[in-house]
Amino acid sequence: DAKTTQPNSMESNEEEPVHLPCNHSTISGTDYIHWYRQLPSQGPEYVIHGLTSNVNNRMASLAIAEDRKSSTLILHRATLRDAAVYYCILCRQSWAGSYQLTFGKGTKLSVIP
Amino acid sequence: DAGVIQSPRHEVTEMGQEVTLRCKPISGHDYLFWYRQTMMRGLELLIYFNNNVPIDDSGMPEDRFSAKMPNASFSTLKIQPSEPRDSAVYFCASSSYRDRDGGYTFGSGTRLTVV
Numbered sequence: 001d002a003k004t005t006q007p008n009s010m011e012s013n014e015e016e017p018v019h020l021p022c023n024h025s026t027i028s029g030t031d032y033i034h035w036y037r038q039l040p041s042q043g044p045e046y047v048i049h050g051l052t053s054n055v056n057n058r059m060a061s062l063a064i065a066e067d068r069k070s071s072t073l074i075l076h077r078a079t080l081r082d083a084a085v086y087y088c089i090l091c092r093q094s095w096a097g098s099y100q101l102t103f104g105k106g107t108k109l110s111v112i113p
Numbered sequence: 114d115a116g117v118i119q120s121p122r123h124e125v126t127e128m129g130q131e132v133t134l135r136c137k138p139i140s141g142h143d144y145l146f147w148y149r150q151t152m153m154r155g156l157e158l159l160i161y162f163n164n165n166v167p168i169d170d171s172g173m174p175e176d177r178f179s180a181k182m183p184n185a186s187f188s189t190l191k192i193q194p195s196e197p198r199d200s201a202v203y204f205c206a207s208s209s210y211r212d213r214d215g216g217y218t219f220g221s222g223t224r225l226t227v228v
Contacts, residue, residue: 046216103156
């Protein structure tokens with residue numbers, strides 16, 4: 001499986017934008033880029049995913065490099081509730097349509113009041 | 114929907130005892146996953162089911178672990194006999210292929226401590 005590389009930790013001030021980077025230089029053409037986050041003492045939570053184009057939803061935006069070897073999760077305005085571990089995951093769908101998520105170590109985001 | 118429901122939230126048991134973890138997936142979801150999380154190894158996929166059938170159990174650590182899904186609304190993960198190294202947080206997640214844009218939905222986890 002193609003691997004992702006993320007910084008171990010990042011800090012952000014409250015109410016400022018946050019850009020969480022992810023490198024995936026060995027990504028294949030059919031790999032989707034998924035982001036999940038895990039708040040303290042909770043299970044992971046789906047954030048967003050994309051293939052080639054940038055994506056926006058109510059939680060965040062995903063910016064994907066033109067060569068797809070890197071991506072950035074953008075939280076437009078960090079709140080204290082956004083403090084979590086953020087996982088960037090490449091997801092390869094099998095012919096059956098099932099897909100498995102393999103979690104790495106992620107980036108621990110701290111939000112400073 | 115109440116989301117993915119796991120029970121118990123916490124379990125403390127003695128080495129050698131049988132432990133059963135339970136999961137109720139979201140109604141209508143056709144995939145169910147069991148993960149284990151430890152500080153050392155992070156989140157590991159143990160097994161997953163599609164339409165109640167086990168598809169891949171290659172992540173199950175050893176024969177002491179078994180998982181079943183007797184129907185679409187219930188799954189169990191059993192450890193027999195339990196060992197201290199099984200101490201971890203066990204998560205259940207479910208998803209729908211038809212609505213795969215929604216990603217996985219995880220439960221709150223069961224924190225297992227084997228003493």
